[in-house]
Amino acid sequence: MTSAFDKLARPVQKWVRRQGWRELREVQAKTVHAVFDSESDVIVAASTAGGKTEAAFLPLISQVLDAPDEKTGFDILYIGPLKALITDQARRLEDICQESGCPVVPWHGDVSASIKTKALKQPRGVLLITPESLEALFVRRGLSIARLFDATRAVVIDELHSVLDSERGVQMRSLLTRLELKVGRTIRRIGLSATLGDMDLARTYLRPDRPDDVAVIESKSDEAELLVQLRGYVAGEDAKPDEDSEEEPEPSATDRIAEHLFRHLRSSDNLVFAGARQSVEIYADRLRSLCEDAHLPQEFFPHHASLSREHREFVERRLKDGRLPTTAICTSTLELGIDIGDVTTVAQIGAPFSVASLRQRLGRSGRRPGKPAILRQYAVETKLEPKSNIVDRLRLRTVRAVAMIELLLENWCEPPRPQALHLSTLVHQILSVIAEHGGAKAPRIFKILCQAGPFRSVTAPIFADVLRAIGNPEIGLIEQQADGLLLLGPEGEKLVEHYSFYAVFQTPEEYRLVTAGRELGTMPIDNVVAAGTTLIFSGRRWEVREVHDRDHVIVVAPSRAGVPPRFGGDAGIIHDHVVERMFVLLEGTKSPAYLDQTAKSFLEEARDHFERLELKGGRLIQTGEYDFLIATRRGTIATTTLALALQSEGMKVQIEDGFLEVNLAREDDDPFWELRSCLRSIANGKDVDLFASSPNLAVEKFHRYLTDDLLNRDALASRLNAGGLSGTCRAVLGMDDKPKAAASAAQS
């Protein structure tokens, strides 16, 4: 058998030798064979810095060099989710392509127009582009698409996991389908990823029509040893120190965690995931003070999406070049692909929202041979008082953190949820297809987007409803000619013409924060600020000097005090499997060895309280005259669905991980019986209007153009589970799990 190396083109072999590599890594060799010996799509799954980029590109570039295509256009298309990643990858590929005369073209919003114009005149080599810039090519240069991509033999999708489940991923898959229809053949797809929970679902995502033909190349050989510690902290009543007391007030949990981080992370490179931007600012501020108090040079820096590009790049550079010890206190900005080198420790403050994200974060540590990956998880719980609520008593934050670490150790992570309708993104793609062709008929658009493309859950009647909604003269996104041709309406023209059209995700309005002519970053417009307000931002303290409402600019100057702004956000979705594991922990007796003494006591308290609630048998208990606790034992989607059902019956509800706190909100002689009978009728299939309490459903960018009915359908397909509602109620009531008809017959 020919070795993988021998299959590569001469200039590529030369490059491999120049790297001083003794041999190709296992994933690389396997990918070389897969690319040369078949036409199939490929998923390359290997850890960060595991050589995935080379695995895909060494054989692809070799094929281009050895058998140049007669057709016009770019030979290889690469789609990356971040501009910084594209810039990084272009540099690496240029190095490989240097001697071979195969051009490498980075293409995103920061790339100069001259490079783009040149590439459009002579499209060849490797094009590296964002989904948004590719969208722009379809909208602005619809007629050139065939010429630009006629020769394209493969599309490489980087960070596949990051687009699997998202609006952006649907947009990208829609564009890939449209590209294939345009050139009249399939184009090989190669997905690169570090964190894929379910390979079969990932295959279906990559190639919905032929998932079984997708070759999966996985590297498990390079998994580092993992060291984990979970430390518990009790938040005291430090917010209101005793003024009569002579003693120093006890340091807060935040201060104690900051001190622990300071002691253990100092003089090495680390990432601290603090969960929210506000909390990043708080910890960055504390750690800065600790450095200053100890007269040490600064080595702790905040990093999140609202900070200026300049500051973020400064932190990334410090981490990457490794000359000065650097710890970034960050949000998920530092979770994705850009190369920041290896870090010693990954710290996580508070439980994350998904195991997939925890796994991705941990992938930043332990990448050097012989070095372990280190995870330091911090959990904060409040001091228990007689009036403490259920979340505090059951120590749900700690229990979730433990559940997630256990699932991480078992190598599980959340699979994507493929059944969603994605109607906001569908509206976007309808406008884009019309713009691309300068007009199109409804059946053709349906075929492109819903039969060939990714909107396969959208039936013809739903599609027709969407067209009617956006064609409503009051909305004016599209119009129909007498012959049936759909064109952009006045509002649609305006939308598509503006550059803000290309992205499918929503972005909030923000102020820019400026000091002495320098930009610090941005903050949401809904923060109340006036001259004199003090802020913590970018890890420093500021006083607001001027507020320019019209330009959305705030001018600040250094100050001695401040509080961080609120950054907002949406509710996270916790998977059923995570909540199930939380209950296994609550019902268990063993404590994992990685818990410290306080965390152990949290878990014991949680179990003790769980036992006292007598939830082991039933799942519904009365906690007050009109107050109840329901253990749904299910994740956010099922629990939220039940919450909406009870709300529509006029009750007040509070959602927790696997639990629902319910207040009957009306007088009744027998509230317990009342709630039970309500649950029983839902269990027996009563038709419930989940939207009776009018929850806000217009959350995505193009939702505002849709009718209430379509918004309801969209929510039902992605964020709720109406079909599982009766089952959730049956489980809560302890009804046995027979088919509904048989069970209701037994009831009557």
Added chain:
DNA sequence: GACCTGCTGCGGCTTG
């Protein structure tokens, strides 16, 4: 009860 991501064409100017 959270986080992240992206963006064109053109008019008007200066400079070689």
